[in-house]
Amino acid sequence: xxxxxxxxxxxxxxxxxxxxxxxxxxxxxxxxxxxxxxxxxxxxxxxxxxxxxxxxxxxxxxxxxxxxxxxxxxxxxxxxxxxxxxxxxxxxxxxxxxxxxxxxxxxxxxxxxxxxxxxxxxxxxxxxxxxxxxxxxxxxxxxxxxxxxxxxxxxxxxxxxxxxxxxxxxxxxxxxxxxxxxxxxxxxxxxxxxxxxxxxxxxxxxxxxxxxxxxxxxxxxxxxxxxxxxxxxxxxxxxxxxxxxxxxxxxxxxxxxxxxxxxxxxxxxxxxxxxxxxxxxxxxxxxxxxxxx
Amino acid sequence: xxxxxxxxxxxxxxxxxxxxxxxxxxxxxxxxxxxxxxxxxxxxxxxxxxxxxxxxxxxxxxxxxxxxxxxxxxxxxxxxxxxxxxxxxxxxxxxxxxxxxxxxxxxxxxxxxxxxxxxxxxxxxxxxxxxxxxxxxxxxxxxxxxxxxxxxxxxxxxxxxxxxxxxxxxxxxxxxxxxxxxxxxxxxxxxxxxxxxxxxxxxxxxxxxxxxxxxxxxxxxxxxxxxxxxxxxxxxxxxxxxxxxxxxxxxxxxxxxxxxxxxxxxxxxxxxxxxxxxxxxxxxxxxxxxxxxxxxxxxxxxxxxxxxxxxxxxxxxxxxxxxxxxxxxxxxxxxxxxxxxxxxxxxxxxxxxxxxxxxxxxxxxxxxxxxxxxxxxxxxxxxxxxxxxx
Numbered sequence: 001x002x003x004x005x006x007x008x009x010x011x012x013x014x015x016x017x018x019x020x021x022x023x024x025x026x027x028x029x030x031x032x033x034x035x036x037x038x039x040x041x042x043x044x045x046x047x048x049x050x051x052x053x054x055x056x057x058x059x060x061x062x063x064x065x066x067x068x069x070x071x072x073x074x075x076x077x078x079x080x081x082x083x084x085x086x087x088x089x090x091x092x093x094x095x096x097x098x099x100x101x102x103x104x105x106x107x108x109x110x111x112x113x114x115x116x117x118x119x120x121x122x123x124x125x126x127x128x129x130x131x132x133x134x135x136x137x138x139x140x141x142x143x144x145x146x147x148x149x150x151x152x153x154x155x156x157x158x159x160x161x162x163x164x165x166x167x168x169x170x171x172x173x174x175x176x177x178x179x180x181x182x183x184x185x186x187x188x189x190x191x192x193x194x195x196x197x198x199x200x201x202x203x204x205x206x207x208x209x210x211x212x213x214x215x216x217x218x219x220x221x222x223x224x225x226x227x228x229x230x231x232x233x234x235x236x237x238x239x240x241x242x243x244x245x246x247x248x249x250x251x252x253x254x255x256x257x258x259x260x261x262x263x264x265x266x267x268x269x270x271x272x273x274x275x276x277x278x279x280x281x282x283x284x285x286x287x288x289x290x291x292x293x
Numbered sequence: 294x295x296x297x298x299x300x301x302x303x304x305x306x307x308x309x310x311x312x313x314x315x316x317x318x319x320x321x322x323x324x325x326x327x328x329x330x331x332x333x334x335x336x337x338x339x340x341x342x343x344x345x346x347x348x349x350x351x352x353x354x355x356x357x358x359x360x361x362x363x364x365x366x367x368x369x370x371x372x373x374x375x376x377x378x379x380x381x382x383x384x385x386x387x388x389x390x391x392x393x394x395x396x397x398x399x400x401x402x403x404x405x406x407x408x409x410x411x412x413x414x415x416x417x418x419x420x421x422x423x424x425x426x427x428x429x430x431x432x433x434x435x436x437x438x439x440x441x442x443x444x445x446x447x448x449x450x451x452x453x454x455x456x457x458x459x460x461x462x463x464x465x466x467x468x469x470x471x472x473x474x475x476x477x478x479x480x481x482x483x484x485x486x487x488x489x490x491x492x493x494x495x496x497x498x499x500x501x502x503x504x505x506x507x508x509x510x511x512x513x514x515x516x517x518x519x520x521x522x523x524x525x526x527x528x529x530x531x532x533x534x535x536x537x538x539x540x541x542x543x544x545x546x547x548x549x550x551x552x553x554x555x556x557x558x559x560x561x562x563x564x565x566x567x568x569x570x571x572x573x574x575x576x577x578x579x580x581x582x583x584x585x586x587x588x589x590x591x592x593x594x595x596x597x598x599x600x601x602x603x604x605x606x607x608x609x610x611x612x613x614x615x616x617x618x619x620x621x622x623x624x625x626x627x628x629x630x631x632x633x634x635x636x637x638x639x640x641x642x643x644x645x646x647x648x649x650x651x652x653x654x655x656x657x658x659x660x661x662x663x664x665x666x667x668x669x670x671x672x673x674x675x676x677x678x679x680x681x682x683x
Contacts, residue, residue, distance in 0.1 A: 247532060260380055
């Protein structure tokens with residue numbers, strides 16, 4: 001009897017929560033829910049609602065109201081449509097290149113490379129993450145200027161870089177986001193049991209067939225996970241285009257240009273990348289890979 | 294625009310204007326009436342409040358001259374650097390700042406929006422005859438005869454060129470506008486809606502039949518013509534710049550051969566083959582002034598600051614630090630170095646600045662004095678600018 005009450009008194013908080021499961025649940029969830037709803041969703045909602053608001057034509061002051069003009073602009077101004085398509089193309093290209101590079105690299109690192117080399121490669125992949133984002137973009141800019149490193153290196157071969165343009169933007173974004181694809185892909189390949197490769201080999205499959213029939217199907221969820229990063233991060237980026245794209249405009253460029261001058265248009269236009277990402281996730285879901293993530 | 298009937302008379306008068314070189318940048322604003330909120334001005338100096346919150350261009354507010362100001366007045370200076378005019382306007386509207394170093398394209402927006410108050414120049418003794426004539430009474434900070442701004446300094450948007458490639462100064466801006474430019478893909482332009490005025494300046498000279506008399510007073514037809522010119526430029530452009538560092542690396546790295554620049558950027562680039570010139574068409578420029586928030590709680594500190602920074606030596610220090618022509622030209626005679634700085638930036642050369650159109654926010658009231666048409670507002674410029682780059 002006395003032992004029981006001692007026990008009760010020694011952990012008053014724990015026993016209180018044990019007796020009140022609802023209070024327990026609320027106190028567990030309140031902090032993350034405040035964060036998600038209060039900070040994340042509300043601020044996003046406030047941003048998006050301005051898409052319907054009016055802007056004073058002279059002072060560019062925003063006032064609450066309701067009009068669809070900003071959306072009509074987004075879908076009718078040719079420059080905006082062209083920019084949406086261009087940005088989608090860039091984001092898809094970046095994602096495709098990241099996949100093409102990450103899969104062979106992942107297979108090599110996980111299954112072929114010696115442990116010391118594997119560690120060096122793992123560090124090499126994550127190393128760019130240690131540098132600032134803007135630093136990396138400016139570095140790419142310097143590499144590809146007319147008198148920059150690339151043209152200097154390629155001069156003996158008679159090759160000249162394309163100058164600041166869409167290909168350089170794709171290259172820069174690939175460089176920026178590659179770790180987000182490479183790491184999940186590498187981890188997924190490492191988890192494939194070695195005997196699957198032996199079995200595949202026993203049944204007469206050559207190396208490439210094994211990759212195609214065994215490895216790829218097993219790492220699709222990892223590729224989807226990585227591509228969500230590379231795709232959505234590329235969609236939202238505009239500094240890469242500003243510094244390495246020459247006159248290239250992306251969705252982010254237009255949003256950035258309007259954020260001070262015409263916030264409603266910026267808000268309306270920011271629906272486009274959201275729509276792209278939602279469609280992308282829905283397609284990914286239909287393939288069933290989200291469930292296996 | 295093609296089908297537009299030409300009024301021979303207006304074309305004639307426009308060409309006469311050009312022949313006589315009368316593309317004056319310092320238009321008298323007295324002819325234009327603009328509706329502004331009625332805000333009272335400060336009547337007499339009182340106690341210093343102890344702090345001053347400034348929105349400023351990088352390099353305008355430095356300890357080298359704020360320390361003495363704080364020691365003299367007890368006003369602690371809290372600077373906030375803004376990167377663009379639009380950012381300045383947004384920051385001033387938060388009501389958290391007392392004073393702003395606004396360029397003309399931000400100033401008029403703030404004045405008409407009621408964000409800044411008219412000034413009592415009697416309380417600013419250093420606003421004297423030494424202030425360059427071309428910086429006084431301009432439409433962007435003097436509305437309906439009421440002054441709203443105290444000039445800080447000015448600079449022109451010049452044509453910078455790589456002499457090794459061009460082999461001499463281009464006489465005309467046509468090297469950045471026309472499809473047959475020899476520098477296709479190596480051209481840079483300023484990345485902001487206000488750059489539409491540069492297209493208008495070019496059209497004023499080459500298409501007098503459009504009847505543009507002030508690049509900031511464009512009716513719909515004239516704006517459409519300017520946008521067409523900008524779209525044409527978009528086919529030959531290499532890069533748009535808003536970040537000075539990007540512009541400098543672009544010229545130094547050889548990606549850009551010709552394009553809009555500021556004298557100070559050429560100095561920073563520090564390459565002998567990069568030169569600037571003012572082409573025959575003239576150009577636009579930025580004229581910066583201090584504007585005081587209409588909701589400021591530190592009005593006496595703000596007036597003291599404007600007076601302090603209008604002193605020749607302080608105004609000169611700001612101008613040298615930023616790289617522009619000082620508003621107070623008395624600075625120029627103070628030392629040989631000061632004179633050299635003034636000469637580099639044409640500080641005392643009113644003839645030079647007469648060919649420069651100071652950035653001014655375009656508004657529906659035509660600032661060239663036309664009453665029969667509605668001019669395009671900055672919002673329309675912003676929307677039009679977005680369509681240029683495609």
